[in-house]
Amino acid sequence: xxxxxxxxxxxxxxxxxxxxxxxxxxxxxxxxxxxxxxxxxxxxxxxxxxxxxxxxxxxxxxxxxxxxxxxxxxxxxxxxxxxxxxxxxxxxxxxxxxxxxxxxxxxxxxxxxxxxxxxxxxxxxxxxxxxxxxxxxxxxxxxxxxxxxxxxxxxxxxxxxxxxxxxxxxxxxxxxxxxxxxxxxxxxxxxxxxxxxxxxxxxxxxxxxxxxxxxxxxxxxxxxxxxxxxxxxxxxxxxxxxxxxxxxx
Amino acid sequence: xxxxxxxxxxxxxxxxxxxxxxxxxxxxxxxxxxxxxxxxxxxxxxxxxxxxxxxxxxxxxxxxxxxxxxxxxxxxxxxxxxxxxxxxxxxxxxxxxxxxxxxxxxxxxxxxxxxxxxxxxxxxxxxxxxxxxxxxxxxxxxxxxxxxxxxxxxxxxxxxxxxxxxxxxxxxxxxxxxxxxxxxxxxxxxxxxxxxxxxxxxxxxxxxxxxxxxxxxxxxxxxxxxxxxxxxxxxxxxxxxxxxxxxxxxxxxxxxxxxxxxxxxxxxxxxxxxxxxxxxxxxxxxxxxxxxxxxxxxxxxxxxxxxx
Ligand SMILES: Cc1cc2nc3c(=O)[nH]c(=O)nc-3n(C[C@H](O)[C@H](O)[C@H](O)COP(=O)(O)OP(=O)(O)OC[C@H]3O[C@@H](n4cnc5c(N)ncnc54)[C@H](O)[C@@H]3O)c2cc1C
Ligand SMILES: Cc1cc2nc3c(=O)[nH]c(=O)nc-3n(C[C@H](O)[C@H](O)[C@H](O)COP(=O)(O)OP(=O)(O)OC[C@H]3O[C@@H](n4cnc5c(N)ncnc54)[C@H](O)[C@@H]3O)c2cc1C
Numbered sequence: 147x148x149x150x151x152x153x154x155x156x157x158x159x160x161x162x163x164x165x166x167x168x169x170x171x172x173x174x175x176x177x178x179x180x181x182x183x184x185x186x187x188x189x190x191x192x193x194x195x196x197x198x199x200x201x202x203x204x205x206x207x208x209x210x211x212x213x214x215x216x217x218x219x220x221x222x223x224x225x226x227x228x229x230x231x232x233x234x235x236x237x238x239x240x241x242x243x244x245x246x247x248x249x250x251x252x253x254x255x256x257x258x259x260x261x262x263x264x265x266x267x268x269x270x271x272x273x274x275x276x277x278x279x280x281x282x283x284x285x286x287x288x289x290x291x292x293x294x295x296x297x298x299x300x301x302x303x304x305x306x307x308x309x310x311x312x313x314x315x316x317x318x319x320x321x322x323x324x325x326x327x328x329x330x331x332x333x334x335x336x337x338x339x340x341x342x343x344x345x346x347x348x349x350x351x352x353x354x355x356x357x358x359x360x361x362x363x364x365x366x367x368x369x370x371x372x373x374x375x376x377x378x379x380x381x382x383x384x385x386x387x388x389x390x391x392x393x394x395x
Numbered sequence: 396x397x398x399x400x401x402x403x404x405x406x407x408x409x410x411x412x413x414x415x416x417x418x419x420x421x422x423x424x425x426x427x428x429x430x431x432x433x434x435x436x437x438x439x440x441x442x443x444x445x446x447x448x449x450x451x452x453x454x455x456x457x458x459x460x461x462x463x464x465x466x467x468x469x470x471x472x473x474x475x476x477x478x479x480x481x482x483x484x485x486x487x488x489x490x491x492x493x494x495x496x497x498x499x500x501x502x503x504x505x506x507x508x509x510x511x512x513x514x515x516x517x518x519x520x521x522x523x524x525x526x527x528x529x530x531x532x533x534x535x536x537x538x539x540x541x542x543x544x545x546x547x548x549x550x551x552x553x554x555x556x557x558x559x560x561x562x563x564x565x566x567x568x569x570x571x572x573x574x575x576x577x578x579x580x581x582x583x584x585x586x587x588x589x590x591x592x593x594x595x596x597x598x599x600x601x602x603x604x605x606x607x608x609x610x611x612x613x614x615x616x617x618x619x620x621x622x623x624x625x626x627x628x629x630x631x632x633x634x635x636x637x638x639x640x641x642x643x644x645x646x647x648x649x650x651x652x653x654x655x656x657x658x659x660x661x662x663x664x665x666x667x668x669x670x671x672x673x674x675x676x677x678x679x680x681x682x683x684x685x686x687x688x689x690x691x692x693x694x695x696x697x698x699x700x701x702x703x
Contacts, residue, residue: 157523162657165527172527184639240495241504264639266658267523270507275465275495284466284569287492290632300573304632305488306586306641311574312464324622324639325632360504364517365530372664375685381698384670387686392668394590394647395614395703 147257147316149192149201152247152277153185153221155214155236156267169365172267181217183329184262186224187322190329191292192260193225200294201258203227207250209243210236215345222340223332229345230254234357240268242357244276249353251281256317263288263321274321284314288323396425396515398481399453401472403489404431404439406461411587412485412542414446414549419542420483421448421550422512428453429556430475432468432563434461440558447551452558459566463489466570469496471563476501476537480515486541486642487586498539505539506531510546524638524661544586545644545665578631585617585634590647593619593636593663594629597652597673597692601629606696607651613703619643619663621653637662652692655680672696 157163158178166173181189195201206226208218211233218229232246251259261274278285286292286301290309293300294316302311304323332340350357378384388395398420403410413429420427427448431440432455440454453475459467472493476482482497484490486508498505510528511519517532518540585591592614594607604624611618620630622637636643638661648666653659655671655678663669664683671684674691681687688695 159658163523163526172523239504241499241502244499266638269522269524269638270505271491272495272498272505272507275492276499276505279469279496279499285492285496287465288488302574303488306633308575308577308631308633310572310576313571313573315569323632325626360533360535361506362532362534363529364532366522366527367530369521369525369528369664372669372683372685375669375681375683375687377681377687377689381688381690381695381702384686384688385699385702388647388668388670392647392685394668 147201148203148205148254149195150205150207150251150254150256150259151185151189151192151226152207152259152261152273153189153218154182154208154262154265155179155210155217156182156265159183159266165366165368169367171363171366179217181221182262182265184264184322186329187324187326188260188262189221189224189226190327191322194327195294205230205254205256207232207247209234209238209246218345219340220332222343222345223337224330225336228343231345231347232350232353233347234350238357239359239361240270240272241276241360242355243273244280245355246350246353246357247277248280249355258317259319261319261321263323274319278319281319284318286312286314286318287321289320290323290325292320292326396480397478398423398425398427398483399472399475399479400427400429401468401484401490401493402429402431402439402443403485403487404433404436406433406436406439409439409442410485410487411549411584412487412544413443415544415547416483416485416542417446417448417550418547419509419512420481423481423515425480426450430455430472432460432471434458444556444558445552445554447554449554449556452556453561454558455561455563457563459568462572464570464572465493465496466567468493469500470567472497473500474564479537481538481540483540483542486543490541494539494541501537503535503537503539504533505541506533507541508543509540510543524657525664526657543642545642578633582611583615583617585619585641585643588617588645590614590616591619591643591645592616592649592651593621593653594624594651595621595653596623596627598624598629604629606693610649610696610700613700621659650680651696653680654678655683
């Protein structure tokens with residue numbers, strides 16, 4: 147079984163982002179970029195499936211401009227066998243991403259797709275579900291445990307009430323939640339090896355997908371700031387403030 | 396113009412998030428219809444009919460809607476989509492799981508997690524863990540939207556809509572729920588609670604979380620946790636507050652032994668009053684706290700319980 151892992155480059159989770167003053171977006175110049183953490187978890191899961199003999203090949207796919215290749219190489223260093231970049235703008239909507247991925251899944255005859263549940267920049271939480279719907283495959287989102295047994299799988303999902311386990315036939319789309327695994331760090335020899343692993347580039351036009359935008363971001367602004375609070379010196383003072391000033395208890 | 400709201404429920408009761416979603420739908424303008432898809436969920440359909448602002452309830456009853464499996468619900472919604480200009484569901488794990496399928500199948504680009512309705516085609520949504528707010532205009536004929544419950548007040552329960560029984564498409568049947576480990580708690584629901592007491596890595600162990608729980612119980616509050624506390628196994632996953640967990644906006648949020656990482660703040664910084672108890676006076680949580688107390692939680696929290 148070939149496993150396809152779509153990954154996305156995002157501003158690193160630990161960077162404080164800056165909203166541009168003209169309202170056009172978020173400053174991405176000279177900012178540390180990383181693989182989306184949920185995509186790292188997806189990749190780790192795929193690599194473990196290969197190590198367990200369940201998967202035969204792990205193919206990384208990312209849609210974006212040439213500057214995303216650096217983080218794609220770190221995905222290869224983690225252990226993906228090869229990578230495909232679909233050359234396109236970096237601000238394509240999830241629906242178009244899902245259509246492009248569908249094309250790649252069919253071309254590669256993949257038997258499973260593992261995506262992140264959300265990317266930490268767009269926070270859309272859509273792509274995996276859309277891909278599953280377009281492929282007509284079952285979906286298992288927010289996975290915290292994946293057990294594949296031949297033609298079927300059992301996936302435990304993190305849901306609002308706790309955990310839910312579903313049974314689905316393969317092929318399927320799985321999206322990852324935080325507790326699925328702890329991604330490995332690439333070792334130095336693997337970083338070196340990754341430089342030589344194949345990274346093919348496909349033109350957007352060759353996928354036949356119309357990626358025209360349906361949405362316009364008319365403004366990006368910082369959230370309302372909270373006004374500064376006060377430090378209290380004791381529990382007694384805290385209780386007094388909550389009762390008599392904030393009146394919340 | 397009319398909006399279809401997909402109700403969330405457990406076949407017995409309507410989930411609170413549906414009331415917030417109805418309010419968002421009412422702000423769009425036009426009729427608001429609510430879809431209740433379930434098995435033996437007649438009481439839920441009736442409850443939905445009582446929600447103010449709802450013009451009609453569509454009730455689909457079938458075995459394959461019993462577990463709220465997204466493939467099944469999405470196919471039903473797609474079969475109804477042509478009648479609506481807007482389709483909405485709450486940004487709960489069910490809504491997030493199901494609605495993008497609908498969007499893909501009707502070829503519409505979804506807008507996730509809206510927190511404000513600017514007009515019938517323009518919405519505000521948080522990006523980058525709520526550190527930026529994007530205003531997004533959609534050109535799709537049918538707008539597909541998940542709704543952040545904390546962005547909208549709950550609709551009242553003084554309506555009286557008609558309930559129409561409908562038939563959905565045949566079962567897809569690929570997906571079955573084979574197990575559930577749901578948290579059973581007497582405490583209020585984290586997403587809808589008036590007061591939330593959350594503990595972080597500083598609490599130190601699952602056993603120590605009893606300190607947090609005793610404070611919560613004294614206040615009639617829900618209990619929450621940081622990702623670090625969940626990862627360490629102190630609390631189950633559904634307690635996680637944050638960018639990638641639950642978003643809460645109670646009247647009072649008490650963060651205990653939580654440093655205040657941006658991903659945690661994303662889930663609680665719209666709370667009305669924030670209290671932070673942390674032994675490190677430089678913890679970033681103090682930057683968003685209305686009241687900060689630098690103290691060892693193992694002393695301060697029991698003292699607080701006694702003082703209340
Ligand atoms: C300057 C700028 C402008 C933008 N303008 C818009 C806009 O007008 N409208 C809009 O909708 N968005 C816009 N975005 C956001 C952006 O393009 C989103 O990243 C995109 O819509 C995908 O959403 P997501 O990553 O949040 O999806 P999610 O559904 O949260 O992603 C989940 C998973 O899908 C997979 N995935 C997502 N993207 C890719 C990819 N490119 N390649 C491979 N796999 C992927 C990954 O596995 C990921 O973990 C803009 C971004 C920037 C930087
Ligand atoms: C992709 C991604 C998604 C994430 N999503 C989330 C999310 O949804 N929610 C979330 O919370 N985090 C999330 N995180 C994690 C986040 O970055 C932080 O790591 C996490 O919030 C830290 O939890 P914490 O504050 O409990 O732990 P720490 O940062 O370790 O802080 C513990 C605090 O406890 C204090 N403390 C210790 N002992 C005591 C004592 N005896 N008395 C008083 N204070 C004490 C310390 O001073 C410290 O400030 C995410 C991270 C990533 C990369």
